[in-house]
Amino acid sequence: MYGNKVKLRFFFIFLVFLILSLTAFLILKSLEENVVYFQSPTDVKSLAEIEKNKIRIGGMVKNNSIFIEEKELKFIVTDFENEINVIYTGVIPNLFSEGKGVVAEGFLKDRSLFLATKILAKHDENYMPPEVKAALKEK
Amino acid sequence: MFKYFEPNKIFAVTSKAPKYVLFLFIVILSIGLAEALILSPEDYKQSHSVRIMYVHVPAAWICLGIFSSITFLSVVGYIFKIRNFFLISKSLAPSGFVFNIIAIVTGSIWGKPTWGTWWAWDARITSMLIMALFYLLYLISWRIYENNDKVFKVTSIITILGIINVPIVKYSVDWWNTLHQPASVNILSQSSIHISMLYPLLIMTAAFALFSLLIFLMKYNTELIKIKNKGLDRL
Numbered sequence: 446m447y448g449n450k451v452k453l454r455f456f457f458i459f460l461v462f463l464i465l466s467l468t469a470f471l472i473l474k475s476l477e478e479n480v481v482y483f484q485s486p487t488d489v490k491s492l493a494e495i496e497k498n499k500i501r502i503g504g505m506v507k508n509n510s511i512f513i514e515e516k517e518l519k520f521i522v523t524d525f526e527n528e529i530n531v532i533y534t535g536v537i538p539n540l541f542s543e544g545k546g547v548v549a550e551g552f553l554k555d556r557s558l559f560l561a562t563k564i565l566a567k568h569d570e571n572y573m574p575p576e577v578k579a580a581l582k583e584k
Numbered sequence: 585m586f587k588y589f590e591p592n593k594i595f596a597v598t599s600k601a602p603k604y605v606l607f608l609f610i611v612i613l614s615i616g617l618a619e620a621l622i623l624s625p626e627d628y629k630q631s632h633s634v635r636i637m638y639v640h641v642p643a644a645w646i647c648l649g650i651f652s653s654i655t656f657l658s659v660v661g662y663i664f665k666i667r668n669f670f671l672i673s674k675s676l677a678p679s680g681f682v683f684n685i686i687a688i689v690t691g692s693i694w695g696k697p698t699w700g701t702w703w704a705w706d707a708r709i710t711s712m713l714i715m716a717l718f719y720l721l722y723l724i725s726w727r728i729y730e731n732n733d734k735v736f737k738v739t740s741i742i743t744i745l746g747i748i749n750v751p752i753v754k755y756s757v758d759w760w761n762t763l764h765q766p767a768s769v770n771i772l773s774q775s776s777i778h779i780s781m782l783y784p785l786l787i788m789t790a791a792f793a794l795f796s797l798l799i800f801l802m803k804y805n806t807e808l809i810k811i812k813n814k815g816l817d818r819l
Contacts, residue, residue: 455663462747465748480707563700566700570766572634572778
């Protein structure tokens with residue numbers, strides 16, 4: 446139906462696409478540790494040794510875990526399997542609250558204590574008006 | 585070598601279309617903006633900054649859609665040697681690039697009050713930046729290789745390189761831990777955005793799509809006029 450040239454060009458494009466996809470896949474796979482923006486408490490627990498460099502951890506702020514003592518903010522980050530205590534001094538983002546996502550940047554003291562130098566509030570994918578939220582809560 | 589097409593016939597339609605598209609765009613945009621900025625409710629968590637989403641998300645969608653279209657047209661155009669497809673791709677690219685920049689900038693403006701930072705090197709944001717660079721590469725290569733058959737090969741290769749990035753943009757939030765939240769609007773599964781916020785979002789998407797169409801028609805007409813000026817009635 447089509448000429449040989451057309452078939453050859455099709456095959457050429459197909460091969461280029463295949464090779465590039467595989468290359469991209471391999472690169473991303475090997476760089477996975479760097480591609481992830483933060484590690485979960487479970488990832489931290491399974492670390493072979495405690496990371497000395499600055500890292501980011503993330504998860505949910507555990508309910509009723511926020512304590513403010515003088516200038517220090519203490520809270521617990523959980524992924525519902527493991528938990529890490531976080532101590533932080535500095536500016537708190539507006540949307541930081543209990544039961545919501547958080548990403549903390551800083552240093553691991555040990556497997557269950559993290560000294561944060563910066564915290565970011567992570568927003569989830571739920572969008573709704575306040576009335577709907579209130580109605581959901583009542584349920 | 586390339587299939588012939590008759591620019592005159594196409595031009596007869598595309599030269600008249602912009603004014604209707606412009607009218608429709610203004611109407612849809614007015615409705616969309618009224619819905620997005622005034623009538624839609626504020627979010628329970630982010631309050632009014634949710635309104636940035638009505639520009640951010642449609643811009644990102646259109647940007648991804650245009651890049652996919654450009655790739656499809658370039659690849660088919662390259663395989664079957666259809667010059668017209670390349671002109672369509674060339675005319676589509678600028679609005680895709682503009683929406684890419686808009687998505688990044690509005691995301692940054694939203695990120696500051698929500699996350700507490702303007703910029704984060706997370707997978708979604710970085711892959712969007714890479715996408716902008718691919719658009720730039722594509723646009724520059726048209727400038728460099730203008731009036732040269734090489735441009736068809738070069739731009740095809742650039743689009744194939746860039747299309748690898750498109751699924752990475754889309755699924756980055758599912759594959760890796762990112763600061764950016766996962767998709768709220770899903771076709772196959774339940775959307776996690778309330779219906780009162782989904783409507784303005786879809787209207788704004790339609791408005792942006794019309795804007796892209798408008799810019800495309802203007803660019804495409806310029807290309808057709810260029811061909812006419814060369815004294816060729818067939819390309």
